[in-house]
Amino acid sequence: MKKPAPPPLAGEGAVEAKLALIVNPIAGMGGRVGLKGTDGEAYLRALQLGARPVAPGRAVEFLRSLSPDIRVLAPPGQMGEAEAREAGLGGRLEVMGCAPREGPTSAEDTRRCAGEAVGRVPLIVFVGGDGTARDIVEVVDERVAVLGVPSGVKMYSGVFAETPAMAAVAAERFLRGEVEVERVEVLDIDEEAFRRDELRLRLYGTALVPAADEVVRSGKEAASYAEEELEAIASYVVENMEPGVLYILGPGSTVAAIARKLGINKTLLGFDAVVDGRLVGRDLNEAGMLELLKRYPKAKVIVSPIGGQGFLLGRGNQQLSPEVIRRVGVDNIVVVAAKSKALRLRSLRVDTGDPELDSALRGFRRVIVGYGEELVLRVT
Numbered sequence: 001m002k003k004p005a006p007p008p009l010a011g012e013g014a015v016e017a018k019l020a021l022i023v024n025p026i027a028g029m030g031g032r033v034g035l036k037g038t039d040g041e042a043y044l045r046a047l048q049l050g051a052r053p054v055a056p057g058r059a060v061e062f063l064r065s066l067s068p069d070i071r072v073l074a075p076p077g078q079m080g081e082a083e084a085r086e087a088g089l090g091g092r093l094e095v096m097g098c099a100p101r102e103g104p105t106s107a108e109d110t111r112r113c114a115g116e117a118v119g120r121v122p123l124i125v126f127v128g129g130d131g132t133a134r135d136i137v138e139v140v141d142e143r144v145a146v147l148g149v150p151s152g153v154k155m156y157s158g159v160f161a162e163t164p165a166m167a168a169v170a171a172e173r174f175l176r177g178e179v180e181v182e183r184v185e186v187l188d189i190d191e192e193a194f195r196r197d198e199l200r201l202r203l204y205g206t207a208l209v210p211a212a213d214e215v216v217r218s219g220k221e222a223a224s225y226a227e228e229e230l231e232a233i234a235s236y237v238v239e240n241m242e243p244g245v246l247y248i249l250g251p252g253s254t255v256a257a258i259a260r261k262l263g264i265n266k267t268l269l270g271f272d273a274v275v276d277g278r279l280v281g282r283d284l285n286e287a288g289m290l291e292l293l294k295r296y297p298k299a300k301v302i303v304s305p306i307g308g309q310g311f312l313l314g315r316g317n318q319q320l321s322p323e324v325i326r327r328v329g330v331d332n333i334v335v336v337a338a339k340s341k342a343l344r345l346r347s348l349r350v351d352t353g354d355p356e357l358d359s360a361l362r363g364f365r366r367v368i369v370g371y372g373e374e375l376v377l378r379v380t
Helices: 042-048 055-065 081-086 107-117 130-140 164-175 191-195 227-239 253-262 286-295 322-328 339-344 355-361
Strands: 018-023 071-074 093-095 123-128 145-150 181-189 201-210 246-249 272-275 278-281 299-303 311-313 333-336 363-370 373-379
Touching (some): 018 081, 071 081, 081 093, 246 253, 246 286, 253 272, 253 333, 278 286, 286 322
Parallel strands (some): 246 299, 299 333
16 A cells, blocks of 8 residues: 655745654664564673674664755654764754653653654654564554664564665655655564574554665565475585585574484574584574684585565674674675575665675675576675
C-alpha cells in the first residue's frame, strides 16, 4: 500500500524541511561480543565483555549526510542532541524534553520521544534495531512515516535504509515529495530463544516507510531449501578445504549443512571455526576470532547472505568485525547460497560500519550454488 508523499519543500506552499531523530544509544553493542541483542540484562553483559557504543557514530554519519536545509528535532543528551551537536547542526537543532539528559535511557524514553514527535514532523528517523522499531511503532501507529538507520544486532524488519548515508538520501527524497510511503512489517525475535540457537520471528505491527530505493523493504525470509541443494554445496566446499587453514563458519542453514558434512554440531545462528575438520572454536565473538587468527595466520570465512535482504556482511553477523575481515582478507571470504535464493537476489549488500572496507568489498563476487557450480553477483 502506498500513500501520497508530503508537500514539496521548495516553492509556493512549501513546508519546513524537518524530521525527528531518536537514537537508541545502546543498540548494536551486543553484536561484536557475540550477544544476540542488548535487551534487558544483555546490555550489562555486553559492557562486561568490552562492547563499545555503535549507534552514536551511525547517527552522526546520518546527520552529516543530510542537506544543510533540513532541521532536526531530537531528544536531549545521548538520544539525539549530543550526536546532532557533534555533526555540527548548530541552529538547525531543536531539542525535545522527553528524556533524561544524562544517565541510562530506556525503551520508555524512546516511546515518550516518539509520541512527542508525532504531529510536529512528517518523518521520524530512529537509530537502532528491531527492538527500537517496535518501541517507535507502538506509539506512532502509522500517524507519521518512520525510517530506521541500521544499528542493531537484529534487523529483520522492512523499515531500515541500507546504510546511514542512504537513510539520509531516503529521508530527503521523502521530505521533498519525490517518493510516497508504503506499509511494511515490523518484526522482532525472541532474544532468549535466539541465544539458544532458535529463531522465533514475530510480527509486531506495521509502519509507513518512504518507498525509496535506499530502503531495504523485505525482511528476512523464513527460507526452506531442498536438502539435495544444500548437500551439493556442502560436498563441494568440504572437498576443496585446504589443510591447516582456519575456516570460520557463519550463521545460517546453508553453512550449517557444511558443518554437518564435517560431522560438526554447529551453532545455527553463530560463528564456529574448524581446522582440518576439527572444531577449534564455537559460538565465537570478535575477540574469539581474533585470538584464533593469531594461531592460524591463514584463514577463510564462509558466509551466506540473509535471505530476503541480500546482506552478506553487517546484518546478523556483526561478530565478523572490520578488523576480523581485514585479518582474514577480503579475497578469503567464501560465499555460499542455495541457487534458488541466489537467483532471487539482484545483488549482495555489505554494511560493516567501515566505509573504506565496504568500498574494498564492492564489485563482483563468486557465489557457490551447487557442486562445482557458481553464480557471479555484484556486491553493492
